[in-house]
Amino acid sequence: GQQLNQSPQSMFIQEGEDVSMNCTSSSIFNTWLWYKQDPGEGPVLLIALYKAGELTSNGRLTAQFGTTRKDSFLNISASIPSDVGIYFCSSGGWNNDMRFGAGTRLTVKP
Amino acid sequence: NAGVTQTPKFRILKIGQSMTLQCTQDMNHNYMYWYRQDPGMGLKLIYYSVGAGITDKGEVPNGYNVSRSTTEDFPLRLELAAPSQTSVYFCASNPGQGGITGELFFGEGSRLTVL
Numbered sequence: 001g002q003q004l005n006q007s008p009q010s011m012f013i014q015e016g017e018d019v020s021m022n023c024t025s026s027s028i029f030n031t032w033l034w035y036k037q038d039p040g041e042g043p044v045l046l047i048a049l050y051k052a053g054e055l056t057s058n059g060r061l062t063a064q065f066g067t068t069r070k071d072s073f074l075n076i077s078a079s080i081p082s083d084v085g086i087y088f089c090s091s092g093g094w095n096n097d098m099r100f101g102a103g104t105r106l107t108v109k110p
Numbered sequence: 111n112a113g114v115t116q117t118p119k120f121r122i123l124k125i126g127q128s129m130t131l132q133c134t135q136d137m138n139h140n141y142m143y144w145y146r147q148d149p150g151m152g153l154k155l156i157y158y159s160v161g162a163g164i165t166d167k168g169e170v171p172n173g174y175n176v177s178r179s180t181t182e183d184f185p186l187r188l189e190l191a192a193p194s195q196t197s198v199y200f201c202a203s204n205p206g207q208g209g210i211t212g213e214l215f216f217g218e219g220s221r222l223t224v225l
Contacts, residue, residue: 006152033212033213035214042200042218043153050212090214096141096158096160096206097155097166097168098214100152100154101152102152103151103152
């Protein structure tokens with residue numbers, strides 16, 4: 001089946017540092033999406049990518065759709081305490097079954 | 111704006127009991143999904159639907175059933191609850207226009223404990 005391998009599993013960083021996480025798969029996808037989940041809530045979309053090679057920014061967040069269509073990364077620059085949470089990559093196949101990576105748990109120390 | 115509404119938010123079941131988690135969306139979205147999230151883990155797809163009358167299995171469908179009789183509603187049924195089904199369940203929807211699946215809109219989750 002389609003499995004999304006997300007890394008790292010967790011990160012502990014100092015406020016102001018940059019963060020990078022990525023997602024890979026053995027399958028080719030047409031979309032990559034990155035979500036953030038705060039405690040006790042459902043995931044919320046951060047960035048959506050629909051084209052191989054696409055590089056998209058949303059404030060301090062930047063994400064790229066890999067040229068092989070099998071990977072994607074998310075960067076957060078100049079982290080702040082409210083960046084704390086779990087970040088998920090998501091993608092799906094032709095039949096629209098959207099899958100999620102295992103998540104990257106981010107802790108930001110003031 | 112209601113968006114995706116899940117009920118109940120919390121439930122405790124005894125082993126072998128049955129229950130239905132309700133999910134309704136008021137955005138006229140074609141696609142709807144059920145996920146489960148175990149503690150410290152990612153989301154696993156249980157079932158999904160690309161329109162009324164159509165449902166498909168996801169990664170972990172065993173022990174669950176769904177139906178999609180209307181565009182708005184996508185209930186998830188647990189027939190014989192087991193401790194392994196203790197989890198937080200999320201319902202989500204997507205417009206599904208043009209066959210492109212993009213952003214999923216999530217409900218607030220239903221926390222289920224099976225004792």
